[in-house]
Amino acid sequence: MTKILEKVDLSENVVKMVLDAPAIAKKRKAGQFIVLKIDEKGERIPLTTVDCDPEKGTLTIIFQVVGKTTAKLATLKAGDELMDLQGPMGRPTHLEGIKNAVCVGGGVGVGVVYPIGAALKKLGAKVTSIIGSRNKELLILEEEMKGISDNLIVTTDDGSYGIHGFVSDALKTLIDSGEKIDEVFAIGPVPMMKAIAAVTKPYGIKTTVSLNSIMVDATGMCGACRVAVGGETKFACVDGPEFDGHAVDFDLLASRLRMYMTQEKESMDNYRCECHGK
Amino acid sequence: MENNEKKEKKEKLPRHKMPEQDPKVRIHNYNEVPIGYSEETALKEASRCIQCKKPGCRTGCPVGVDIPAFINLIAEGKFIEAAWKLKEDSALPAVCGRVCPQESQCEKFCILGKKDEPVAVGRLERFAADYERNSGQVKIPELAPKNGKKVAVVGGGPAGLTVAGDLIKLGYEVTIYEALHKPGGVLVYGIPEFRLPKSIVEAEINYLEKLGVKVVCNAVIGRLETIDELFAEGYNAVFLGVGAGAPVFMGIPGENLSGIYSANEYLTRSNLMKAYLFPEYDTPIVKGKNVAVIGGGNVAMDSVRTALRLGADNAYIIYRRSEVELPARSEEVHHAKEEGVQFKLLTNPVEYIGDENGWVTGIKCVEMELGEPDQSGRRSPIVKKGSEFVINCDTVVVSVGTNANPIIPMTTPGLDTNKWGYIVADEETGKTSREGVYAGGDIVTGSATVILAMGAGKKAAASIHEYLSKK
Numbered sequence: 001m002t003k004i005l006e007k008v009d010l011s012e013n014v015v016k017m018v019l020d021a022p023a024i025a026k027k028r029k030a031g032q033f034i035v036l037k038i039d040e041k042g043e044r045i046p047l048t049t050v051d052c053d054p055e056k057g058t059l060t061i062i063f064q065v066v067g068k069t070t071a072k073l074a075t076l077k078a079g080d081e082l083m084d085l086q087g088p089m090g091r092p093t094h095l096e097g098i099k100n101a102v103c104v105g106g107g108v109g110v111g112v113v114y115p116i117g118a119a120l121k122k123l124g125a126k127v128t129s130i131i132g133s134r135n136k137e138l139l140i141l142e143e144e145m146k147g148i149s150d151n152l153i154v155t156t157d158d159g160s161y162g163i164h165g166f167v168s169d170a171l172k173t174l175i176d177s178g179e180k181i182d183e184v185f186a187i188g189p190v191p192m193m194k195a196i197a198a199v200t201k202p203y204g205i206k207t208t209v210s211l212n213s214i215m216v217d218a219t220g221m222c223g224a225c226r227v228a229v230g231g232e233t234k235f236a237c238v239d240g241p242e243f244d245g246h247a248v249d250f251d252l253l254a255s256r257l258r259m260y261m262t263q264e265k266e267s268m269d270n271y272r273c274e275c276h277g278k
Numbered sequence: 279m280e281n282n283e284k285k286e287k288k289e290k291l292p293r294h295k296m297p298e299q300d301p302k303v304r305i306h307n308y309n310e311v312p313i314g315y316s317e318e319t320a321l322k323e324a325s326r327c328i329q330c331k332k333p334g335c336r337t338g339c340p341v342g343v344d345i346p347a348f349i350n351l352i353a354e355g356k357f358i359e360a361a362w363k364l365k366e367d368s369a370l371p372a373v374c375g376r377v378c379p380q381e382s383q384c385e386k387f388c389i390l391g392k393k394d395e396p397v398a399v400g401r402l403e404r405f406a407a408d409y410e411r412n413s414g415q416v417k418i419p420e421l422a423p424k425n426g427k428k429v430a431v432v433g434g435g436p437a438g439l440t441v442a443g444d445l446i447k448l449g450y451e452v453t454i455y456e457a458l459h460k461p462g463g464v465l466v467y468g469i470p471e472f473r474l475p476k477s478i479v480e481a482e483i484n485y486l487e488k489l490g491v492k493v494v495c496n497a498v499i500g501r502l503e504t505i506d507e508l509f510a511e512g513y514n515a516v517f518l519g520v521g522a523g524a525p526v527f528m529g530i531p532g533e534n535l536s537g538i539y540s541a542n543e544y545l546t547r548s549n550l551m552k553a554y555l556f557p558e559y560d561t562p563i564v565k566g567k568n569v570a571v572i573g574g575g576n577v578a579m580d581s582v583r584t585a586l587r588l589g590a591d592n593a594y595i596i597y598r599r600s601e602v603e604l605p606a607r608s609e610e611v612h613h614a615k616e617e618g619v620q621f622k623l624l625t626n627p628v629e630y631i632g633d634e635n636g637w638v639t640g641i642k643c644v645e646m647e648l649g650e651p652d653q654s655g656r657r658s659p660i661v662k663k664g665s666e667f668v669i670n671c672d673t674v675v676v677s678v679g680t681n682a683n684p685i686i687p688m689t690t691p692g693l694d695t696n697k698w699g700y701i702v703a704d705e706e707t708g709k710t711s712r713e714g715v716y717a718g719g720d721i722v723t724g725s726a727t728v729i730l731a732m733g734a735g736k737k738a739a740a741s742i743h744e745y746l747s748k749k
Contacts, residue, residue, distance in 0.1 A: 027502060037459055043551060043560035044459070069560060084459040086496035216551070216561075217467075219457050219498055220683050221523035222543035226534055233527060233534060238685065252534055255636030259536040263562035270557050 002036075002085040005058060007078050010140040013065045014108055015074050016050070022057025024049075024087045030119040031093030031210070031242055034061065035218045037084040038072055045069050046215045046237075048112040049088065059087075062111030062140070068267040089218045090241050093185075093208075095119055100180045103129045103149070104167050104196055106188025110141050112210055113187040114148070121148045128179065129153065130170045136161035168195035181205050186245060190254045197245035207245035211236045213253060214260070228252050293395035294323040301616040305586045308471040308554060311613060317357070320405040324352035326390065327397045334387030335399055340733025341374075341440070343367045345384060345399055352402055361410035362417055364403060369443030369486065370436065370732065372411060372478045373465060375404025378729045379607050411481050418488055422449035427746050430455060430513040432499045432686070435463020436728045437519030437719030439483065440735030441742070442491045448743055452490070453513075455497040460550065463521055464728065467550040468542070470580050472587070476549070500685035505693070505715060514749065515714045515742045518701060519735060522720035524681040528572070532630030533676070537564055537638040541577045541677035548584050563588065566673025570594045570641055572627055573677035574603070575725075579610040581675040582619050593619050594669065598626040598646050598659045622669065624648070624659065630674065640668045680725050690715075700724055708738030716742055 006018035024034065033048045051060035065071050076082075093116050101120045105113035110131045117127050127148060132155035133139040139154065139161060146152050154162030155170050163170055167188070175181065183206040186196035193209045200207045213225040213236045220238035227236050230247035234240065296312040298304075304311055315323065327349045335345040343364060351360035364371040378384075380400035388396030410416060429445050431438040434456035442452045460466050465479045487493060499505065499520075508516055525540035527533050544563070547553040551561035569585035571578050574597035585593045595614070597604060600623050604611055615621070622643070629642040645665035648657035682699035694702040694711035701710055701717045708716040718734030720726055 023502060041552075041559045043562075084496050086457070086459070086498060088501055089498065216543060216546055217458060219523070220685065221525070222546055223525045223527065223540040224543045226527075228534055233529075252636065256534065256536055258635070259564070260562045263556065267557045267560060267562070 001081040001083060004076055004078055004080050004082065007076065010062065011138050014062060014111075014138070014140050015065070016060065016062045016111075017073075017076075019059045019061065019082070019085065020057060021059040021085055021087075024085070025052040025057050025059050026054050028052045028059065028088040029092035030095070030115040032088035032090050033218075033241065034059070034085055034087030035089060035215065036061075036073075036082050036086075038069065038076075039083050042072075042083065043069055044084075044086075044216060044218070046089070046212075046218055048115075048210070050111045050115055051118075062108060064108040067264045068271045071268065071271060086218070090237060091239070093119065093242060095123055098123075098125050098182045100126045100182045101128070102171065102174065102179075102181050102184045103127060103145075104171060104184060104186040104188070105129070105131045105145070106167055106186075106192040107133055107138065108140070109188030109192070109210075110139075110145065113185055114141055114144055116185050116187075117145065118148045126150050128174065128181075130155065130167045130174070132156060132162075132167040132170070134158065166195065167192060168199050171196060172199050175199070175203055175205070183208060184245075185210075190250055190257065193245060193248075194250035197248070197250070201246050208242050209245040209248060210241045211243060211248065211253060212241070213256060227256075291322070291326050293326070293398055294319045294401075296398075296401055301613075301618070304472065305617050308587060310475055311472055314408060315401055315405040317409075320352055320357070320402060321355065323398050324349045324402055327353065328389065330389055334389060335384040335397070338384045338387035340383065340729050341368050341736050343371075343384075343403070348406060349397065349399070349402055352406060357406055357409040358413060358415055358417075360406040362419075364406055365419065368732070369440045370465075370482045371403050372407035372482060373436070373474060374729055374732070375400050375402075375407055376474050376478075377469060377727075379727060381608070383729065408478075411478070416485060416488075419447065421447055421489065424451065425449040427451065427514045427749075428453070428512055429742060429746075430508045430516045431519065432505075432516060433457075433463060433519040433521060433719075433721075434461030434483075434493060434495075435519055435521050435719065435731065436465065437521075437731040437735040437738075438463070438517065439486060440732040441517045441519065441718070441739045443486055443489070444736060444739035445742065446486070446489045446491050448739075450743075450746075451492075453492040453494060455499050455503075456493060456495045457498040457520075458550065459495050461493050461495065463519075467546045468577065468580070470545065470549055470584055472583065473580065498685065500689040505686070505690045505712070509714065514746055515716065517708070517735075517738055517742065518686060518710070518715065518717040518721060519719045519731070520683055520686055520721045521731075522680045522682050522700070522725050524683045525676070526679045526681055527676055528627065528678060530627060530629055532632055532638070535630050535632040535638040536636050537566070537672055538630060538674040538676065539564075541571075541573070541581045541675050542680070544581055544675045545577070545584065548588070554584075554588060564673050565589050566671070568592045568594075568671040569673040569675065570596055570669055570671040571675045571677055572596050573679075574599070575605040575677065575679075576607060576610055578675075578677035579606045579614050581677050583614055583617060585673070585675070586617055586619065590673075592671075594622050594671070595619055596622045596625050596627060596641070596643065596669070598624065599657070600624055600648060603656065626659065626661070628666070631668065638672065638674055640670045641674065642666060642668055680720070682721060682724075686721075698724070706737060707741035708734060709741065714745070
């Protein structure tokens with residue numbers, strides 16, 4: 001069992017949790033994720049590790065409520081326990097040799113790009129960050145991102161805060177301003193990562209994306225998370241989750257992410273009914 | 279003379295069948311198909327054994343169970359004693375009695391089988407183990423005094439459970455590190471409830487824990503801790519029994535369409551995550567109406583029979599060779615046929631067809647014919663020209679084998695693997711290229727059977743004991 005030490009609501013649907021997980025905290029590196037299962041009847045879901053403190057033995061996760069499991073997770077409080085926590089999983093982010101980095105985060109993806117930016121900053125790289133969300137209320141981790149970035153650009157789709165537009169527009173403007181860029185890290189919804197890769201490709205700027213495919217075991221034994229990269233099938237859990245954004249088949253990823261749409265809705269509807277019953 | 283008469287008489291007794299659930303009923307539930315012997319039938323079947331002086335059955339058993347002895351105890355009505363006898367050699371008798379291919383092991387060497395049918399060793403093993411578990415009189419055997427040495431077992435499947443069971447009895451402190459949230463390996467994620475009830479696996483693992491084996495779940499060795507770190511923590515030896523869990527895909531067009539599963543994923547969702555109980559359990563699974571399973575092994579049979587129980591109208595096995603070459607146990611093929619599985623033999627997929635949403639709608643297949651036998655004696659299938667046709671389906675399960683999982687070799691310097699990524703280990707001792715590191719089961723041999731993994735575990739445990747006794 002894993003104890004929840006702290007829970008903070010970052011926005012209407014986004015929650016931060018600090019977990020008591022000393023063994024994982026000791027090993028976890030930026031870019032890696034965990035798999036959790038709330039209780040006996042629960043499913044296994046992958047979540048990126050946003051931060052960790054090896055001394056205190058704590059691990060931080062950020063998640064967005066999108067279905068039953070995340071909705072149920074969001075009802076838990078400090079002091080509650082999770083039945084299973086497995087990690088750290090996946091390959092750590094490759095950070096060596098990067099002097100000028102741009103970290104792009106969309107929506108809850110800001111939580112995933114944050115540890116990469118933080119690790120790059122620690123290694124002495126210049127970090128420019130572009131973060132965005134649909135509107136002002138949904139923007140997360142602005143202060144944290146400011147703390148690790150040499151320059152922070154904020155966008156909102158509706159213009160309620162920062163620059164009016166998408167993060168991909170802001171990136172294009174940045175590139176065209178002549179900013180020197182060794183690598184772009186882009187993490188967020190599939191259309192956003194696809195758009196970022198399309199922006200950087202003509203300029204030949206290396207672009208790394210973190211793929212959020214459906215996972216079950218996350219140890220490489222099932223292939224649920226398979227993605228096509230450069231025409232080859234890869235397992236995001238062991239070969240990734242980070243890949244070359246210019247080689248990823250985003251349309252395939254998007255269609256595979258819709259595989260359980262009906263069941264996910266059924267599960268969420270059932271859960272809502274049960275909750276109203278109480 | 280008297281002995282001969284006794285022999286004659288016994289041979290005339292027919293082998294006793296196990297009652298089974300009606301196929302029409304059982305495709306709507308996940309309950310076990312064979313119901314098991316009654317006490318009366320077990321007594322009768324056990325009395326068929328002629329108690330050979332040099333029992334061939336025992337040499338045919340990869341873990342060397344003293345078969346005549348336990349069967350004799352059943353024949354005497356000493357059912358619990360029979361179970362205890364079994365447990366001297368096997369860590370998981372209730373499992374083995376159910377899933378071992380006895381026809382190619384113990385029962386193959388039974389002398390009665392020469393003229394008549396062999397003694398039903400597997401069914402009797404199952405009977406004794408079930409009897410003990412149901413009686414609640416599970417005996418804890420005498421353990422050697424603690425010797426102060428620690429062994430880490432990586433992987434809680436059949437090989438690892440056997441190593442743990444043997445070493446704990448010899449006085450070692452044993453910890454199993456399991457990557458998933460439940461130990462058991464293929465016994466919990468792979469073999470379905472209707473062949474092996476999960477409560478039985480749980481009971482067998484509880485027994486090991488009662489003996490003192492520690493089980494740590496959610497521990498992916500290689501990521502959470504490396505093999506070197508385990509030694510640094512004070513382990514004196516490590517056994518690797520991580521299996522060959524990585525699924526193989528055929529690499530044909532359309533393989534990543536929605537609705538196409540590896541057998542590992544399909545079975546893990548259904549068995550480990552209990553997706554067949556969705557939405558009571560949270561993990562979903564696609565309940566296809568027309569389900570095609572590619573492959574002809576036991577895993578393919580498990581998948582196709584799962585598809586039927588999930589409500590498929592049509593469930594197909596697509597296999598590129600003919601019926602005689604099907605690698606699955608004949609009992610499983612028989613059960614699948616009884617349940618209405620349709621066999622598309624001498625058929626091979628060449629491409630998957632999908633709709634505008636990226637969902638599979640059919641498989642383009644070719645007909646095959648068998649050519650001359652190759653070097654291994656198997657007749658290789660050859661494509662019949664111009665034979666392309668389409669099988670319509672909305673769900674596909676690919677069950678064409680597994681590869682070695684790379685995580686441990688990737689993170690363990692000095693651990694040799696062969697060109698397929700399997701760990702190189704001595705067949706008799708389980709010794710790897712790293713001192714103090716032993717390996718066995720599918721991660722050494724590639725996909726094989728539960729009992730062969732247990733046999734490898736048995737040998738490795740003996741060799742770990744020898745190595746640590748000298749240290």
